[in-house]
Amino acid sequence: MTDLQDERLIHYNGIGGAVRGFVSRVRGGDLGSLPVIAALAVIWIVFQIINPNFLSSANLVNLLMQCAAVGTISIGIVLVLLLGEIDLSVGSVSGLAAAILATGSLAITVPAEAGWWLHLLVQGGVILIAIAGGAVVGLAYGLLYTRFGVPSFVITLAGLLAILGLQLFLLGGDGSIVLSDKLGIVYFAQQLFLPEWAAYVVVVLAIGVMTLAQVIQGTRRRDAGLSFTSGGTIAVRNGALLVALILVSWILYRNFGPSQVQGRGVGVMFLFFVALVVLMNIVLTRTSWGRAVYAVGGNVEAARRAGIRVRNIYISVFILCSTFAAIGGLLAAARGLSANQSSGGGDTNLNAIAAAVIGGTSLFGGRGSAFSALLGIVVIMSISSGLTLMSLNSSVRFMITGAVLLLAVIIDSMSRRSRAAAGRA
Amino acid sequence: MPDKAERILALRGIGKRFGAVQALSNVELEVYAGEVVAIVGDNGAGKSTLVKILSGVHPQDAGTIDFFDQTTTIASPTDARDLGIATVFQDLALCDNLDVVSNLFLGRELHRSGGLDEIEMEQRAWTLLRELSAKLPSVRIPVASLSGGQRQTVAIARSLIGDPSIVILDEPTAALGVAQTAEVLNLIERLRERGLGVILISHNIADVQAVADRIVVLRLGKNNGDFRVADVTSEKIIAAITGAADFSEPKRPPVVTPLAAVTR
DSSP, X not given: OGGGOOTTSOOOOHHHHHHHHHHHHHHTTOXXXXXXXXXXXXXXXXXXXXXXXXXXXXHHHHHHHHHHHHHHHHHHHHHHHHTTOOXXXXXXXXXXXXXXXXXXXXXXXXXXXXXXXXXXXXXXXXXXXXXXXXXXXXXXXXXHHHHHOOOHHXXXXXXXXXXXXXXXXXXTTTSEEEOOXXXXXXXXXXXXXXXXXXXXXXXXXXXXXXXXXXXXXXHHHHHTTOOOOOHHHHHHHHHHHHHHHHHHHHHHTSOOSTTOOOOOOOBHHHHHHHHHHHHHHHHHHHSHHHHHHHHHHHOHHHHHHTTOOHHHHHHHHHHHHHHHHHHHHHHHHHHHTEEETTTTOTTHHHHHHHHHHHXXXXXXXXXXXXXXXXXXXXXXHHHHHHHHHTTOOHHHHHHHHHHHHHHHHHHHHHHHHHHHHHTOO | OTTTSOEEEEEEEEEEEETTEEEEEEEXXXXXXXXXXXEEOOTTSSHHHHHHXXXXXXXXXXXXXXXXXXXXXXXXXXXXXXXXXXXXXXXXXOOTTSBHHHHHTTTXXXXXXXXXXXXXXXHHHHHHHHHTTOOOSOSSSBGGGSOHHHHHHHHHHHHHTTOOSEEEEESTTTTOOHXXXXXXXXXXXXXXXXXXXXXXXXXXXXXXXXXXXXXXXXXXXXXXXXXXXXXXXHXXXXXXXXXXXXXXXXXXXXXXXXXXXXXX
């Protein structure tokens, strides 16, 4: 193997080696997603003991559906955090998108007997305008940041207020618009669940494609004389993942729990969110643009000297962040059936940012992955759902979520220090 | 060696002013293929200004730059890179959070069917590092975990990705320990073996004498001597640097026997 010849390298061969290598990484402060998964396990066990309804099929289905909207916003936060920047206005942008969706659908009414294509055109048009609105906000942030060098913290803080104003202006009057349940996006967010067989097909297909990609990669590396992950390791790892996902899907279609409520299964909106996470992960790890995002987050000056157009990277990331915020806002409005003055307000902002950080994306830039949005939001929503089941009101929920966020940031800072000591970036 | 080798770079009468300060005046410099030219001088002698002119950071006010006997202008860092002048700045400009392969190919990644071709990049990285006899344990570890010498190695290797004909190294050994300095000096010899012209900026006379073929002394923005390493003592170099001796005449020292100008 060309790449493993150096005698100083510590080798971790085979499946046992994979486990030992993992232990050594954790000791060196390269925690990966381990603390999140451990925390999630603790949270689930504690809440299950307090209230046996917590891990019931019906509650798990709801939990996942709750994740989709704020989780989508959180993907954008992951991107800006990778650059070492922040966007505090994602809540307002999501509220603006909700307001555009609501006023747009109210203003343009299509007679029910019109052809399906006209409904599609009008509803699709309104959704596109709402998303484009988010993109424009992001473009403005990007231009302000790159032209004037104002810290993103301040720009987006100003944006938070200004866009909230725009949202209130659009909603006008009493400030609350109920969405028609005839809207496609409402059906998508509330009613659209996969049939049980389709859920298994999706899981098997996803794992199949992933395994195929890994095997092709491994073969190419072997042919190139580089080290590669052995077939056994891939089989064990992906097999375990396959079993876990099938088991979770199976539970979602049963009626576990004291109240024997039938679970509705895998929501298409949640699947949509997961697909966005996977897509963003591929873009971040497999394209020059993604590499440039990490480079800018790690060392702007180095990136600039390497010929990366740093300005374009900042602008594109701010645009993407606001776009994801708008999409998340649409999902939230559709699931809540309304757009009102508090859409995107309250804890939306903080939950989105907290999810990215709890999921393991560093506040200091250059470290993290799209999957931290998924992991983090499941943690946040688990806490929220558990506390709601205990019929605690939002005051206690806020305090506990705040404490969890603080804990995540402390872990981030500490593991950063121990990484420096153990020589892992 | 310079007798037969091709002349890559020739600077004639280079001048540069910053406001009221004449940072460089009438500076001459020649670099041949397969030659390591050290530029030495005290603080404020104009070494960094000269490097910045060559790397396109700012253009000269006077004088000409001949590259392979063609007079050219270097107006921007991109121009310098396109000509084949690669500069390794003192701060190295590496991304600590990225691994060695990513740093080597940063800004010019190789692609395959739409995505990054990690395997091809990793292979080329190994080939390049082997040629330089560089001692890196792995190319898939973040640059943050490398030692100072290894980081310097990565920075120098990166400058070779674009296939340059001249590599400029700005104080490559300034922050390094004994073993790491030796490592980098070895690396400079590898560059010479590849037939590259190397310009080495350094404060350290011992390093310079160990690796350079020729030493060009700058003092207060002017040439103050052009010596072959084989026939000069460190006392003489220090005398030239500090101005204790004046080696500035003749204007264009004959490359073969610069010591003809020296009065003993």
